[in-house]
Amino acid sequence: xxxxxxxxxxxxxxxxxxxxxxxxxxxxxxxxxxxxxxxxxxxxxxxxxxxxxxxxxxxxxxxxxxxxxxxxxxxxxxxxxxxxxxxxxxxxxxxxxxxxxxxxxxxxxxxxxxxxxxxxxxxxxxxxxxxxxxxxxxxxxxxxxxxxxxxxxxxxxxxxxxxxxxxxxxxxxxxxxxxxxxxxxxxxxxxxxxxxxxxxxxxxxxxxxxxxxxxxxxxxxxxxxxxxxxxxxxxxxxxxxxxxxxxxxx
Amino acid sequence: xxxxxxxxxxxxxxxxxxxxxxxxxxxxxxxxxxxxxxxxxxxxxxxxxxxxxxxxxxxxxxxxxxxxxxxxxxxxxxxxxxxxxxxxxxxxxxxxxxxxxxxxxxxxxxxxxxxxxxxxxxxxxxxxxxxxxxxxxxxxxxxxxxxxxxxxxxxxxxxxxxxxxxxxxxxxxxxxxxxxxxxxxxxxxxxxxxxxxxxxxxxxxxxxxxxxxxxxxxxxxxxxxxxxxxxxxxxxxxxxxxxxxxxxxxxxxxxxxxxxxxxxxxxx
Numbered sequence: 001x002x003x004x005x006x007x008x009x010x011x012x013x014x015x016x017x018x019x020x021x022x023x024x025x026x027x028x029x030x031x032x033x034x035x036x037x038x039x040x041x042x043x044x045x046x047x048x049x050x051x052x053x054x055x056x057x058x059x060x061x062x063x064x065x066x067x068x069x070x071x072x073x074x075x076x077x078x079x080x081x082x083x084x085x086x087x088x089x090x091x092x093x094x095x096x097x098x099x100x101x102x103x104x105x106x107x108x109x110x111x112x113x114x115x116x117x118x119x120x121x122x123x124x125x126x127x128x129x130x131x132x133x134x135x136x137x138x139x140x141x142x143x144x145x146x147x148x149x150x151x152x153x154x155x156x157x158x159x160x161x162x163x164x165x166x167x168x169x170x171x172x173x174x175x176x177x178x179x180x181x182x183x184x185x186x187x188x189x190x191x192x193x194x195x196x197x198x199x200x201x202x203x204x205x206x207x208x209x210x211x212x213x214x215x216x217x218x219x220x221x222x223x224x225x226x227x228x229x230x231x232x233x234x235x236x237x238x239x240x241x242x243x244x245x246x247x248x249x250x
Numbered sequence: 251x252x253x254x255x256x257x258x259x260x261x262x263x264x265x266x267x268x269x270x271x272x273x274x275x276x277x278x279x280x281x282x283x284x285x286x287x288x289x290x291x292x293x294x295x296x297x298x299x300x301x302x303x304x305x306x307x308x309x310x311x312x313x314x315x316x317x318x319x320x321x322x323x324x325x326x327x328x329x330x331x332x333x334x335x336x337x338x339x340x341x342x343x344x345x346x347x348x349x350x351x352x353x354x355x356x357x358x359x360x361x362x363x364x365x366x367x368x369x370x371x372x373x374x375x376x377x378x379x380x381x382x383x384x385x386x387x388x389x390x391x392x393x394x395x396x397x398x399x400x401x402x403x404x405x406x407x408x409x410x411x412x413x414x415x416x417x418x419x420x421x422x423x424x425x426x427x428x429x430x431x432x433x434x435x436x437x438x439x440x441x442x443x444x445x446x447x448x449x450x451x452x453x454x455x456x457x458x459x460x461x462x463x464x465x466x467x468x469x470x471x472x473x474x475x476x477x478x479x480x481x482x483x484x485x486x487x488x489x490x491x492x493x494x495x496x497x498x499x500x501x502x503x504x505x506x507x508x509x510x511x512x513x514x515x516x517x518x
Binding site (some may be wrong): 011189 | 515
């Protein structure tokens with residue numbers, strides 16, 4: 001009896017010491033970017049009982065991968081609603097996996113939206129276009145939520161910029177997002193060029209785009225790529241840049 | 251021999267997985283390969299820690315080995331600590347073998363992808379080729395994985411110490427393993443219970459009492475579950491790793507001390 005009481009006292013005494021230490025460790029992990037995604041009833045309904053239990057027991061990454069593979073199979077079978085559902089689950093479980101956000105947006109924006117526009121079962125063009133826009137909005141939503149969860153990673157800003165450029169034909173927003181990507185740590189060198197290219201298509205912002213492209217051009221031969229030179233020449237014409245200030249022919 | 255089966259299964263998962271995953275892009279393939287391998291390492295070493303430790307004391311009692319050991323001038327605390335050290339070493343060897351297998355498979359896949367990328371981009375500008383190769387390297391084998399594997403090891407050591415503590419007063423292996431499975435699940439939710447207990451003052455007193463019980467009695471195993479984020483690119487800084495290691499040492503020391511106290515009072 002004495003032993004049992006000693007052990008219980010030790011266990012609860014240790015509990016009182018460890019609770020604040022655990023709390024401090026959890027804060028340190030949170031501050032270092034190791035926060036865990038919330039597990040609530042919504043996720044429970046999405047995952048099913050087995051998936052939810054697996055996620056609770058520390059295997060959320062593996063569960064998310066299984067969902068990702070299922071989404072891949074659903075994509076091969078062109079089951080778009082299922083692709084959407086599975087990617088929502090995977091991104092909820094692993095909000096820091098850029099790949100899931102990016103792939104979800106790509107499937108919605110480039111595959112499902114095109115399939116909706118060419119849907120042979122829908123004779124009305126207006127409804128096909130509406131469905132396409134809904135899928136594009138879903139792609140945008142995935143990328144925006146991905147950015148909220150990973151604000152310091154350039155990849156999702158790039159994907160959002162490409163979505164604006166290629167699907168919405170919105171060069172202003174594309175330029176903004178390429179510029180945001182370029183400002184993130186570890187961004188590839190082409191992001192700042194792409195931001196300037198997109199800006200060069202925006203009505204009324206030609207001067208700003210010209211200054212940026214010229215600045216890049218003046219940085220040296222490494223930046224003098226064919227697209228940069230051709231956009232600079234277009235802007236030189238448009239802005240009536242004096243011949244002496246124009247770049248030389250390449 | 252049983253450890254060998256765990257390793258064999260791990261190897262099969264790893265190699266089978268890498269063959270199956272070759273149909274995905276290299277980022278997808280590497281991420282899933284790392285998730286599955288680290289998840290398998292985590293589950294296998296946790297299972298091994300629980301199952302191998304649960305049978306130590308009951309087995310010695312059943313075989314009557316314990317009487318011949320304790321008949322010699324071996325204090326009970328030395329017996330308990332010696333048993334735990336044996337399991338901790340076994341877990342270390344198992345995890346090292348798994349890590350080597352994992353590194354070999356991931357390295358081989360990374361080299362294959364690098365070779366393929368270099369071949370495909372043969373005529374591309376050097377800068378683009380370098381960026382593409384760098385992208386493959388950052389998705390593949392990185393040094394960030396080593397502290398993540400070390401944290402898995404710390405968690406299994408905690409589980410071993412806790413299992414040893416439970417087995418000092420348990421009457422059967424099954425009871426110890428059953429209790430440990432519950433502790434494993436509750437341990438991953440302990441952080442949520444603790445958060446709620448410490449910060450949610452408006453809750454019913456019975457709920458708060460229950461949450462306090464969970465927070466005080468169970469270890470926070472979720473604090474040792476960082477591999478998910480490491481696979482997605484996060485790095486465990488040295489300061490954070492030392493805090494985690496310090497917490498693990500505290501858990502192991504206290505649970506071992508409690509096991510010693512419980513075992514010292516046990517009638518054999």
